Amino acid sequence: MTTKGFIFDLDGVIVDTAKYHFLAWKDLASSLGIPFTEAQNEQLKGVSRVESLNKILTWGNVTMNPEQFSSLMNEKNKAYLTFIDQMTEDEILPGVVHLLDKLLEMGQKIALGSASKNAKLILEKVNLLGYFDCIVDGNHVSKAKPDPEVFLRGASGLGLEATQCVVFEDAVAGIKAANAAQMISIGIGKSEYLYEADLVLVGLDHLSDVLLTHVINASSKNSFKINIK
Ligand code: BG6
Numbered sequence: 001m002t003t004k005g006f007i008f009d010l011d012g013v014i015v016d017t018a019k020y021h022f023l024a025w026k027d028l029a030s031s032l033g034i035p036f037t038e039a040q041n042e043q044l045k046g047v048s049r050v051e052s053l054n055k056i057l058t059w060g061n062v063t064m065n066p067e068q069f070s071s072l073m074n075e076k077n078k079a080y081l082t083f084i085d086q087m088t089e090d091e092i093l094p095g096v097v098h099l100l101d102k103l104l105e106m107g108q109k110i111a112l113g114s115a116s117k118n119a120k121l122i123l124e125k126v127n128l129l130g131y132f133d134c135i136v137d138g139n140h141v142s143k144a145k146p147d148p149e150v151f152l153r154g155a156s157g158l159g160l161e162a163t164q165c166v167v168f169e170d171a172v173a174g175i176k177a178a179n180a181a182q183m184i185s186i187g188i189g190k191s192e193y194l195y196e197a198d199l200v201l202v203g204l205d206h207l208s209d210v211l212l213t214h215v216i217n218a219s220s221k222n223s224f225k226i227n228i229k
């Protein structure tokens with residue numbers, strides 16, 4: 001059996017932390033008098049902390065000096081971490097543990113490719129850290145998704161070529177990054193947003209064993225796309 005590298009995004013793929021990002025950003029936005037909706041929160045998926053605050057300030061037409069900006073970033077992260085601190089294994093999304101166990105059993109390689117600087121902490125909280133051969137997060141990259149840097153670093157951390165890797169992502173920017181890296185891209189969520197992915201599933205619990213075998217045996221991104229049509 002061929003060995004592939006399976007690179008997982010964290011927020012929205014392994015755990016549903018988007019709701020905590022939302023609550024923390026919403027508090028901060030309302031302290032600045034900026035309205036902030038769940039629809040706007042959608043636009044922050046996969047986006048770094050700095051860029052998220054930039055967007056919120058732009059929506060509210062608010063400007064500030066770099067010191068104020070950095071103190072707000074810290075404030076948001078502090079609020080976010082109070083939610084993370086309460087997280088348990090119960091918050092792992094359906095299908096994740098089954099898939100990780102299966103990949104391990106099949107001798108496949110596993111990496112994390114996330115924009116979050118809290119990624120390692122979250123994996124520890126939900127007891128999944130031990131599955132990962134390599135972790136690339138917001139502390140290791142200089143270019144955010146849709147740039148492929150995070151996934152290319154993941155591939156090299158696993159000792160594999162980019163073309164031997166598969167990415168699971170819930171953000172449009174993440175799918176673009178995986179495609180730019182020439183990796184098989186599997187969107188987790190709705191196809192109306194994730195139509196650029198090679199395959200879209202509503203959740204990892206929808207990845208059947210047959211489909212997983214197709215992924216592992218695909219000789220290239222193109223052949224995968226053709227075979228699953
Ligand atoms: C991404 C999330 O995974 O990480 C974004 O989708 C978040 O919403 C980004 O802003 C950065 O996260 P953190 O934990 O470093 O603030």
Ligand code: MG
Pocket residue numbers: 009010011012013045046169170171
């Ligand atoms: Mg995500």
